[in-house]
Amino acid sequence: xxxxxxxxxxLVQPGRSLRLSCTTSGFMFGDSGMSWFRQAPGKGLxxxxxxxxxxxxxxxxxxxxxxxxxTISRDDSKSIAHLQMNSLKTEDTAVYYCSRPVCVxxxxxxxxxxxxxxxxxxxxxx
Amino acid sequence: xxxxxxxxxxxxxxxxxRVTITCRASQSIDNFLAWYQQKPGKxxxxxxxxxxxxxxxxxxxxxxxxxxxxxxxxxxxxxPDDSAxxxxxxxxxxxxxxxxxxxxxx
Numbered sequence: 001x002x003x004x005x006x007x008x009x010x011l012v013q014p015g016r017s018l019r020l021s022c023t024t025s026g027f028m029f030g031d032s033g034m035s036w037f038r039q040a041p042g043k044g045l046x047x048x049x050x051x052x053x054x055x056x057x058x059x060x061x062x063x064x065x066x067x068x069x070x071t072i073s074r075d076d077s078k079s080i081a082h083l084q085m086n087s088l089k090t091e092d093t094a095v096y097y098c099s100r101p102v103c104v105x106x107x108x109x110x111x112x113x114x115x116x117x118x119x120x121x122x123x124x125x126x
Numbered sequence: 127x128x129x130x131x132x133x134x135x136x137x138x139x140x141x142x143x144r145v146t147i148t149c150r151a152s153q154s155i156d157n158f159l160a161w162y163q164q165k166p167g168k169x170x171x172x173x174x175x176x177x178x179x180x181x182x183x184x185x186x187x188x189x190x191x192x193x194x195x196x197x198x199x200x201x202x203x204x205x206p207d208d209s210a211x212x213x214x215x216x217x218x219x220x221x222x223x224x225x226x227x228x229x230x231x232x
Contacts, residue, residue, distance in 0.1 A: 044213065044223055044224075044226045045162075045164075045170065045213055045215075045223045045226075047220065047222065047223075050221075061220070063220075097169055097170075102175070110158055110217055110218065111217055112158075112172065112175045112176075112215070112217050113160070113170075113172060114175075114181065116169035116170055117169060118168075118169055119169055
Protein backbone atom coordinates (compact mmCIF):
# COMPACT_ATOMS: atom_id res chain seq x y z
CA UNK A 1 0.00 0.00 0.00
CA UNK A 2 1.34 3.40 -1.00
CA UNK A 3 1.61 5.78 1.94
CA UNK A 4 2.88 9.34 2.27
CA UNK A 5 3.09 11.07 5.65
CA UNK A 6 4.03 14.72 6.06
CA UNK A 7 5.58 16.08 9.22
CA UNK A 8 7.32 19.18 10.49
CA UNK A 9 4.55 21.75 10.31
CA UNK A 10 3.84 24.25 13.04
CA LEU A 11 3.80 27.90 14.03
CA VAL A 12 6.73 30.00 12.86
CA GLN A 13 7.45 33.72 12.81
CA PRO A 14 7.79 35.65 9.56
CA GLY A 15 11.31 35.55 8.18
CA ARG A 16 12.16 32.27 9.90
CA SER A 17 12.67 28.81 8.40
CA LEU A 18 10.94 25.45 8.62
CA ARG A 19 11.63 22.05 7.10
CA LEU A 20 8.86 19.67 6.17
CA SER A 21 9.36 15.97 5.57
CA CYS A 22 7.38 13.48 3.50
CA THR A 23 8.00 9.91 4.59
CA THR A 24 6.89 7.36 2.04
CA SER A 25 6.42 3.62 1.71
CA GLY A 26 4.85 1.07 -0.59
CA PHE A 27 6.50 2.09 -3.86
CA MET A 28 9.92 2.55 -5.47
CA PHE A 29 10.68 6.01 -4.14
CA GLY A 30 13.98 6.30 -5.97
CA ASP A 31 12.26 5.82 -9.32
CA SER A 32 9.65 8.45 -8.63
CA GLY A 33 9.46 12.19 -8.74
CA MET A 34 7.79 13.92 -5.81
CA SER A 35 5.76 17.09 -5.60
CA TRP A 36 4.60 19.51 -2.95
CA PHE A 37 1.33 21.40 -3.03
CA ARG A 38 -0.29 23.76 -0.57
CA GLN A 39 -3.71 25.07 0.33
CA ALA A 40 -4.20 28.30 2.24
CA PRO A 41 -7.11 28.29 4.72
CA GLY A 42 -10.38 28.33 2.82
CA LYS A 43 -8.61 28.60 -0.53
CA GLY A 44 -7.79 26.39 -3.50
CA LEU A 45 -4.84 24.17 -4.32
CA UNK A 46 -1.49 25.55 -5.43
CA UNK A 47 1.54 23.72 -6.80
CA UNK A 48 4.73 24.50 -4.84
CA UNK A 49 7.51 22.43 -6.37
CA UNK A 50 8.60 19.15 -7.94
CA UNK A 51 11.78 17.09 -7.73
CA UNK A 52 12.80 14.67 -10.47
CA UNK A 53 14.07 11.18 -9.86
CA UNK A 54 17.87 10.97 -9.73
CA UNK A 55 17.84 8.91 -12.93
CA UNK A 56 16.64 12.10 -14.62
CA UNK A 57 19.04 14.42 -12.86
CA UNK A 58 17.24 14.95 -9.57
CA UNK A 59 16.65 18.64 -10.26
CA UNK A 60 13.80 20.53 -8.65
CA UNK A 61 11.51 23.22 -10.04
CA UNK A 62 9.38 25.69 -8.15
CA UNK A 63 6.38 27.93 -8.46
CA UNK A 64 7.26 31.59 -8.89
CA UNK A 65 5.67 32.39 -5.51
CA UNK A 66 8.29 30.32 -3.63
CA UNK A 67 11.30 30.20 -5.95
CA UNK A 68 14.51 31.33 -4.26
CA UNK A 69 13.03 30.70 -0.80
CA UNK A 70 11.98 27.03 -0.88
CA THR A 71 14.15 24.00 -1.69
CA ILE A 72 13.08 20.42 -2.25
CA SER A 73 15.53 17.59 -1.59
CA ARG A 74 15.31 13.83 -1.48
CA ASP A 75 16.89 11.02 0.50
CA ASP A 76 16.37 7.90 -1.58
CA SER A 77 17.99 5.68 1.07
CA LYS A 78 15.18 6.60 3.47
CA SER A 79 12.38 7.19 0.93
CA ILE A 80 11.88 10.73 2.27
CA ALA A 81 11.42 14.05 0.52
CA HIS A 82 12.03 17.37 2.27
CA LEU A 83 10.73 20.87 1.71
CA GLN A 84 13.04 23.48 3.19
CA MET A 85 11.20 26.77 3.57
CA ASN A 86 13.23 29.92 4.25
CA SER A 87 12.27 33.58 4.64
CA LEU A 88 8.71 32.59 5.40
CA LYS A 89 5.92 35.07 4.84
CA THR A 90 2.45 35.26 6.32
CA GLU A 91 1.06 34.33 2.90
CA ASP A 92 2.88 30.97 3.12
CA THR A 93 0.37 29.91 5.77
CA ALA A 94 -1.25 26.77 4.40
CA VAL A 95 -1.65 23.04 4.65
CA TYR A 96 1.24 21.49 2.75
CA TYR A 97 0.78 18.20 0.93
CA CYS A 98 3.32 15.91 -0.66
CA SER A 99 2.15 13.81 -3.57
CA ARG A 100 3.36 10.99 -5.77
CA PRO A 101 3.18 11.57 -9.51
CA VAL A 102 2.23 9.26 -12.32
CA CYS A 103 4.20 10.52 -15.30
CA VAL A 104 3.50 9.93 -18.96
CA UNK A 105 7.04 10.65 -20.14
CA UNK A 106 10.34 9.94 -18.40
CA UNK A 107 10.00 10.38 -14.67
CA UNK A 108 8.98 13.99 -14.57
CA UNK A 109 6.93 15.09 -17.55
CA UNK A 110 3.17 15.21 -17.97
CA UNK A 111 2.44 13.99 -14.45
CA UNK A 112 -0.78 13.73 -12.54
CA UNK A 113 -0.97 12.69 -8.87
CA UNK A 114 -2.53 9.48 -7.60
CA UNK A 115 -1.44 9.45 -3.95
CA UNK A 116 -1.31 12.28 -1.45
CA UNK A 117 -0.29 12.63 2.16
CA UNK A 118 -2.70 13.86 4.80
CA UNK A 119 -1.08 17.29 4.91
CA UNK A 120 0.72 19.31 7.56
CA UNK A 121 -0.29 22.82 8.64
CA UNK A 122 2.24 25.63 8.51
CA UNK A 123 1.22 28.87 10.21
CA UNK A 124 3.41 31.93 9.69
CA UNK A 125 2.50 34.57 12.24
CA UNK A 126 3.89 36.81 14.92
CA UNK B 127 1.26 30.35 -17.40
CA UNK B 128 -1.79 28.26 -18.23
CA UNK B 129 -4.93 29.53 -16.50
CA UNK B 130 -7.79 27.20 -15.61
CA UNK B 131 -11.26 28.72 -15.27
CA UNK B 132 -13.72 26.48 -13.44
CA UNK B 133 -17.46 26.93 -13.08
CA UNK B 134 -19.71 27.07 -11.20
CA UNK B 135 -18.06 27.91 -7.90
CA UNK B 136 -20.88 26.24 -6.00
CA UNK B 137 -23.82 24.08 -6.87
CA UNK B 138 -26.60 22.41 -4.97
CA UNK B 139 -28.39 19.33 -6.31
CA UNK B 140 -30.54 16.48 -5.08
CA UNK B 141 -29.71 12.84 -4.66
CA UNK B 142 -30.05 11.14 -8.03
CA UNK B 143 -29.44 14.27 -10.09
CA ARG B 144 -26.85 14.59 -12.82
CA VAL B 145 -24.40 17.44 -12.27
CA THR B 146 -21.75 18.89 -14.53
CA ILE B 147 -18.71 20.99 -13.71
CA THR B 148 -16.78 22.80 -16.42
CA CYS B 149 -13.15 23.79 -16.67
CA ARG B 150 -11.66 25.89 -19.47
CA ALA B 151 -7.95 26.12 -20.19
CA SER B 152 -6.39 29.36 -21.44
CA GLN B 153 -4.57 27.42 -24.17
CA SER B 154 -4.39 23.93 -25.59
CA ILE B 155 -3.34 21.32 -23.02
CA ASP B 156 -3.73 18.26 -25.25
CA ASN B 157 -6.23 16.77 -22.79
CA PHE B 158 -3.64 16.57 -20.00
CA LEU B 159 -6.26 17.32 -17.39
CA ALA B 160 -7.13 15.64 -14.12
CA TRP B 161 -10.08 15.98 -11.76
CA TYR B 162 -9.81 15.66 -7.99
CA GLN B 163 -12.37 15.45 -5.20
CA GLN B 164 -11.55 16.99 -1.85
CA LYS B 165 -13.56 16.64 1.33
CA PRO B 166 -13.10 19.02 4.29
CA GLY B 167 -9.89 18.37 6.18
CA LYS B 168 -8.76 15.73 3.71
CA UNK B 169 -6.25 15.49 0.88
CA UNK B 170 -7.40 15.61 -2.74
CA UNK B 171 -8.45 12.31 -4.26
CA UNK B 172 -7.82 11.59 -7.95
CA UNK B 173 -10.97 10.86 -9.95
CA UNK B 174 -10.10 11.30 -13.63
CA UNK B 175 -6.86 11.66 -15.61
CA UNK B 176 -6.16 12.47 -19.27
CA UNK B 177 -9.53 14.19 -19.34
CA UNK B 178 -11.66 11.04 -19.49
CA UNK B 179 -9.87 8.11 -17.87
CA UNK B 180 -11.45 6.90 -14.64
CA UNK B 181 -8.96 6.20 -11.87
CA UNK B 182 -9.11 2.70 -10.44
CA UNK B 183 -11.58 2.37 -7.59
CA UNK B 184 -13.55 5.50 -8.49
CA UNK B 185 -17.30 4.90 -8.91
CA UNK B 186 -18.49 4.73 -12.51
CA UNK B 187 -21.01 7.54 -11.93
CA UNK B 188 -18.05 9.89 -12.37
CA UNK B 189 -17.00 10.64 -15.93
CA UNK B 190 -14.94 13.22 -17.78
CA UNK B 191 -15.01 14.61 -21.29
CA UNK B 192 -13.17 17.14 -23.40
CA UNK B 193 -13.86 19.43 -26.32
CA UNK B 194 -10.90 21.55 -27.34
CA UNK B 195 -9.92 23.56 -24.30
CA UNK B 196 -13.18 22.90 -22.43
CA UNK B 197 -13.42 20.00 -20.03
CA UNK B 198 -16.38 18.58 -18.16
CA UNK B 199 -16.75 16.44 -15.07
CA UNK B 200 -20.12 14.73 -14.86
CA UNK B 201 -21.55 13.01 -11.82
CA UNK B 202 -24.47 10.77 -12.73
CA UNK B 203 -26.97 9.88 -10.03
CA UNK B 204 -25.52 12.13 -7.35
CA UNK B 205 -25.01 10.46 -3.97
CA PRO B 206 -24.76 12.00 -0.47
CA ASP B 207 -21.10 10.94 -0.32
CA ASP B 208 -20.37 13.18 -3.32
CA SER B 209 -20.62 16.31 -1.19
CA ALA B 210 -17.16 17.79 -1.66
CA UNK B 211 -15.13 20.36 -3.54
CA UNK B 212 -13.96 19.35 -7.01
CA UNK B 213 -10.86 20.71 -8.73
CA UNK B 214 -9.56 20.43 -12.25
CA UNK B 215 -5.79 20.45 -12.78
CA UNK B 216 -3.82 20.83 -15.99
CA UNK B 217 -0.53 18.96 -16.16
CA UNK B 218 0.55 19.89 -19.67
CA UNK B 219 2.91 22.63 -18.50
CA UNK B 220 3.72 22.49 -14.84
CA UNK B 221 0.53 22.36 -12.81
CA UNK B 222 -2.35 24.73 -12.25
CA UNK B 223 -5.75 24.16 -10.71
CA UNK B 224 -9.16 25.57 -11.29
CA UNK B 225 -10.70 27.57 -8.47
CA UNK B 226 -12.82 24.64 -7.29
CA UNK B 227 -16.53 23.79 -7.29
CA UNK B 228 -18.26 23.09 -4.01
CA UNK B 229 -21.03 20.53 -4.48
CA UNK B 230 -23.79 20.32 -1.92
CA UNK B 231 -26.13 17.36 -1.96
CA UNK B 232 -29.60 18.35 -0.79
